[in-house]
Amino acid sequence: MFKKTVPILLIIIYLTGFLISFPYIYDNLFGAEKWESIRNIFEYGIMFCSFLVFNALLLKNKYTSVIAVILCLLLSVNFLISASCFFIYHSGFNVGMAISILESNMNEAMSMSYMFILPGILFFVFLGLLLFSVNYLKKNAVAFNTKFVIIALLWLLMPFTFYLKHRYVSNKGGGKMIKSVYYHLSDFTTALKIQEDINTIKKNIPVFNIKKIQSGIENVILIIGESERKQNMSLYGYAKKTTPYTDQQAENMMIFDHAVSPAGITNLSVPLMLSSIHPDEFRYRYDKLSYNIINMANQSGYNSFWLSTQASARGITAIASMSKNKKWVNGYDEVIIPELKKVIQKKEDKFIVLHIMGSHPNPCNRLPANWNSGDLNCYDSSIKYTDYVFKNIFSTLKNTNSVVIYASDHGLKIQGDKLLHIDSKESTQVPFFVWFGDKVPAPYRITGHEVRQTQTTYIYPLIMKYMGLEPPQHYKNEENKYLNLEMKSMEYGKLPE
Template identity: 85%
Template sequence: MLKKIVPILTIISYLTAFLLSFPYIFDNLSGAEKLESIRNIFEYGIMFCSFLVFNALLFKNKYTAIIAVILCLLLSINVLISTSCFFIYDSGFNVGMAISILESNVNEAMSMSYMFILPGILFIVFVGMLLYTVNYLKKNVVTFNFKFGVIALIWLILPFFFFLKHRYISNKGGGKMIKSVYYHLSDFNTALKIQEDINMIKKNVPVFNVKKEQPGIENVILIIGESERKQNMSLYGYSKKTTPYTDQETGNMMIYDHAVSPAGITNLSVPLMLSSIHPDEFRYRYDKLSYNIINLANQIGYNSFWISTQASARGITAIASMSKNKKWVNGYDEVITPELQKVIQKNDNKFIVLHIMGSHPNPCSRLPETWNSEGLDCYDSSIKYTDHVMNDIFKTLKNTNSVVIYASDHGLKIEGDKLLHVDSKESTQVPFFVWFGDKVPSVYRITGHDPKLIQTTYIYPLIMKYMGLESPKHYKNEENKYLNLNMRSMDYEKLEE
């Protein structure tokens, strides 16, 4: 009896993982699209059963059995992705997450490894169940005959029928083969295409039609924070004193009280902040990312610098690579200050981007061993540590003709003890402020609070202004379009809380 239960549990486990990645299918079971949801579950169930029979046939030969094991491991990785997204982010999988995986690096993966313990255990269990089921079918059910041969090919044939249907009948998904037993494959195919398109920006150096109005500020510095919620900053009214040094500088700052990010993950939000590409174009015209602030600074005679404590990521690094000077430094964020001190000694106009680790998950790993958290949890403590780094930067630039623009790439949504990268208004609320050195001309020194809702894509025309250029009369931040994790542009107001 136990032998027969395991194959049933394996099928149920696969379909459960599938629904975890596409929760809307489960939600629609009680709605108007109930029949379509049932059809989707049935189709994937049929393909998975066919997959099991296919591999059971391969198991009958010791050489083809190796192929079966590989196919099963790949499918189990598919399930691992689903369970990881559910247990870590309480979310389904999407193209944005596929981009993050492809652009991840060893250090980043290791820093988040503790979050994958439970999904990893489930992965091992599923692999065992899957191989047991295939072996059981080989010994007790499947034989070499026409019937099982046809069943074994269904999982390979159905995707082509789906392709034809979506291309020539309903044309959903732009004719992509969107249904496969490896149901995350289309997300990764889309992500790979995005990476290829983003690489195009390196080959396209644009000419900007800009007008110089007045001498610019000598040192224009943009600090890109990471995963910092303004809700957890005392600068924005948080009850815990997480930004004591920045709080003292408020009289020398322009603070944007209601700033929001244009996307929920770094790989989307930072390119949108640094370039003039519109969210509506991001999915199809990545070559337009060449119209970015680094190329603009280079054209008008600013010496450009990119200094980062974050490891390279293709989308962002493509823009960073256009800097005349670039450096990735190892260590905690405080190591970036000595690098800045070296740069500002140069006697020329400079545009400097500092990309810091900030509160990137795992926030506990962003803190030096000697750092005193003073009773704060790791996330709040990482914000206080960033404030400590900002204080060093302020001291370095105090007696200079420098402006510092600071904004986080995105925020986070908190559910229990989880810090989530999801599409929500809560996770878009970010700190955004401008700080002025003592020698900044009065024409640029505008301080106070701006209470209006503003998107951090405003950074692009703001930098133009500080470089002495005529800013565009209208810019994309006015529309407040948000690029969601499915790579679709939407009105920010329609985003869930």
């Protein structure tokens, strides 16, 4: 009796994974579109049952049984993604997450591996139940006859039917998601296409309509932080002393009190910060990323440098690759300081990007072994360590004609003891400030507090200003459009808290 119930239990588990990956389908069960949600669940249930029969038939032959095992393994990976999103990020899956997975590197994966223990266990449970069910059906329920062959082919025929329906009949959402038993496949194919499109920016060198109106600052330096919440910085009023040195420099800075990021993950927010592409264009006109601040610096007489402690990420690295000088260094963020000192010695106009690890998950891994965290948790301690890096950078630049612009790529939302990358106002609130060296000319030295809400895409015209260029009269930061994890542009005000 137990063996007969395992396939039924497995179907329930599979559909649960589907629903937690697409929570709007579950939510719609209690709304006006409940019949559409029921239809979706029914369709995916049929495809999964067909998948089981298909693999049971494959197992009847020793040569095709290998294919069955591979197909089951891939479906288990599909379930692993669902479980990981639910238990780690408390959200469904989307294209933005697919991009992050494709652009992950081994070091990043290892640093976050502890978070995948429970999803990993569930992966093996699902795989075990799947292989058991397929083997049970092979021995007790299916045979090579017309009926079972037709059932076995449904999971392959239905996606093709959905494609024809979307292509030639109707497509309610305007998208191109084609239903498949591997329900995450569509997001990954979209993400791969995005990566291909972004690579085209390397081949498109634009000509900027720029006008030099005064001498620029000698060293224009942009520091891109990682996953830093302004809510956890004493510079912004946090009770714990997490930014003691930066606090002392406050009178020498322009501090943006209400800065927000244009997206919730690095691979979207940093390209939006560094280029003039609009969020409305991001999904369809990636070639416009070529209109970025690196290319502008190159064409305005500045020598460009990209120094990074972060491993390469294809979309961002495509922009970085346009720098005349680029270097990725291994180690904790402080290893970037000697590289900066070498660059500063050059007597020329320079635009320098420092892309640091900051508080990237897992923040415990961002701290040197001898770092004294005191009574701070790992996240707050990583912010204090970043402040220590700033201390050394500011000391290096104190007696120079240098301006330092700092902003984090995005923030994080706190739920319980978890730090989440999701679409919310809380996870977009970021630090953003400008620091001045002693030799910066007076017309550029504007300090104080900007109390208006400012999107960090303002970095683009701000850098133009510090290079002595005429900035645009109006720029996309004024609209405050947000690019969500579904790769759709939306009004920032409509984000959930």
